[in-house]
Amino acid sequence: MMRVYFCSNQNIQSSFTVYMKNLVAADFFLCLSLPLRIAAYANNSSIMNNIHCSFGATAFFLNIYASILFMDFIAANRYLKIVRPMETHALQMVHTARYISAATWLCLLALSSIYLILFLQNFRGQIPDAFTCESSDNSPLSVTYKSIHCMTFVSFIFVLVSLILLYWKTHQKLREVQFSSQVSFRSQTFETSKHNMLVLVVIFCVCFVPYQLVKLPYIFIKPLLRDCTAVHTYYILKELTILLTALNGSLDPLIYFFFCKTFRSQFTFRGRQPVRE
Template identity: 45%
Template sequence: MSQISDCALLETGSWFMFESPLVYILSVSLQVGLLLNGFVLKFYISQTQQQASSSLMVYLKNLTAADFLLCLCLPLRITHYASSSGILHRLHCSFGATSLYLNMYTSILFMAYIAVNRYLKIVHPSGTHVLQTVRSAHIVSMVTWVFLLTLTITYNIMFFITHKPLTSYPGYCGDFFSTSFSVLHKTFQISCTIIFLSVFICLVFFYYSTSRRVLQAQQTQLASSEKLVKSRRNMLVLVSIFCVCFVPYHLVRVPYAFLWKSSVGRLLYYLKEVATMVSVFNVCLDPLVYFFLCKTFRAHVRKASRRVNNPNKQTRRVRAATSQTNEL
């Protein structure tokens, strides 16, 4: 296991220079992501008994859950970069990779559901579409998780049944793949790319339609134009985060799946790992979606900010309450 195989991607020294920044950046992303998504989860838990849920809140909660689970999966990827263990590499190529896929495409789909929800709210502001009901939101969320979990479990089972035993440390996860599993892997990548492209086209269409609606409202001087401007801003935030985090990854991932053995395989591997790191930033950027789309969450953040900025005021209140209690 101590020797690098001839098919390894890089020489030891150059690979160390490449992986060290990845370990550092992913570690920072992990800490920030846990902090932000932990704060969001705490907010949702505190709000559970205080107000009736909505379909938007259901989708936002599931998006938060996907981000939090991705944070829990990052230590395996970080350990893989920092270690040359063949066992860790095998775990990374199976559980680590599929966990990334699971949470990435869960986030992508829930972003799509949020966009559909907001789009219908703009197009049919006086009515409620079936996709906007709380019950349908719960059903869609459950079906999404079950569908992606089934694919993930199936992929892992096939990997361990068919993977090739190696006597040296592999440079690519593809070195583990048998011929039959390579076909399954490429089919899996194509299917994931179709999901991504479908959501991407929908998001662009929703933003374009929202912008047209805003322009029409401003031209006719409708009273709701200011509200529509905010809706367009919210849609822009959603589309921007989606593009920044997921477009670079998919531009590289599909070519790499087919060309990793070619002369450009080394370059594509570098690009794929950097693009994967960028996609992980999703766990740090998604709280912006919650902040702009959820009025209650904005109020919660501002309240928490005031507490942090004015700790003396909070302390005085506690002392005053304690003093009154002692006097009684």
């Protein structure tokens, strides 16, 4: 695993590094859940199907939304540093970042645990379909499954809107600096911050927007479809969006590279002295 202290050293800690380390952890555990999915698809056995649909799918869900939320926290942290460069907001305190991170994991673990418990109860002695991991439409598991995805979809929309607004406000701040009498290095700093924020927004949209646009309609429309071709087409589309979501683990290092000076220094021939963000 990538060394999670690449953005800090033992003596330097910030809210930014707290969120970045949590994002690294989410990416790492997301990658760990993928072999279970691959194994279930490759070997359609009851044991692998149950393991994938219970623990594998739960871990995948948990770390997807952890990545979504921590990307938003990182963007908000960088924005506050741009608009308030000479002061520290309460949300930028290290202890606050730790509390927010812990609360995020606990909330996601609670939602995931509810689904996991209901799944184990619902499929006791049964063989779930590894390709859908779904039960009958009127079961408590199905109702809970739909409710959780509706809640997370609302959270996703909130994060998406906030990321777009943060990028737009960063752009507005850059324009103000460019038309003011402030020194040029401030303008260059804001320009870099705007580009970094754009990288984060693009990665977020590429990896997560297609999945969210397809997954929720798929859950509610699939039971109404009677044409096998339509069901299969919709399923393939959903799986492609899941592939894009899994790609997030490979694209997030771009966020580390653009947002973290110490991480960039690992790819240069200069001295590797830790640089405070």
